[in-house]
Amino acid sequence: MFAESVGGGRGGDAGLAEVKFYDILQAFSHYTYEATSGELLVCDLQGVFEPDHVDSTSGRPQPLFRLTDPVIHDVSSSKLRAAEDGWGRRKVSETAGGEVEGSKAAQQQRHGRTDRRQQGIADFFETHRCNAVCRALRLTKGSDVRHELQKSISSIGAAGDG
Numbered sequence: 001m002f003a004e005s006v007g008g009g010r011g012g013d014a015g016l017a018e019v020k021f022y023d024i025l026q027a028f029s030h031y032t033y034e035a036t037s038g039e040l041l042v043c044d045l046q047g048v049f050e051p052d053h054v055d056s057t058s059g060r061p062q063p064l065f066r067l068t069d070p071v072i073h074d075v076s077s078s079k080l081r082a083a084e085d086g087w088g089r090r091k092v093s094e095t096a097g098g099e100v101e102g103s104k105a106a107q108q109q110r111h112g113r114t115d116r117r118q119q120g121i122a123d124f125f126e127t128h129r130c131n132a133v134c135r136a137l138r139l140t141k142g143s144d145v146r147h148e149l150q151k152s153i154s155s156i157g158a159a160g161d162g
């Protein structure tokens with residue numbers, strides 16, 4: 001199945017075998033967005049490949065790709081805070097998406113200070129360029145996602161403007 005979408009043949013094109021770790025990490029971030037229907041995105045991962053890793057349970061060699069330092073942007077963070085605190089409910093009902101521009105209380109993020117919610121997701125797709133791994137996973141094109149995000153963010157800015 002991968003062979004169809006990557007390279008399309010044995011000669012010439014670089015296939016998945018030549019994919020760089022960076023591409024895998026980028027595609028993984030893109031994948032987390034898609035797998036959660038746009039609810040969150042995991043990015044800024046650092047990867048260390050440990051070819052000599054031994055599985056502690058089986059005692060067998062099992063090469064490992066260890067990921068650290070994730071940043072999680074979670075669209076639902078601000079909604080959750082609004083529901084929990086009560087302050088936000090009225091505000092949210094006043095203007096669609098009002099929770100995003102919200103008050104300072106909304107700045108408390110579910111996944112820590114680096115959680116920038118929808119803006120963080122939008123920023124990722126601003127710089128993300130889909131690679132062979134994205135295509136192999138048949139992810140929605142990054143440029144299409146970017147377009148959708150821009151639309152939804154600008155609609156927040158212009159609340160009520162049909």
Ligand SMILES: [Zn+2]
Nearest residue numbers: 030130134142
């Ligand atoms: Zn991608």
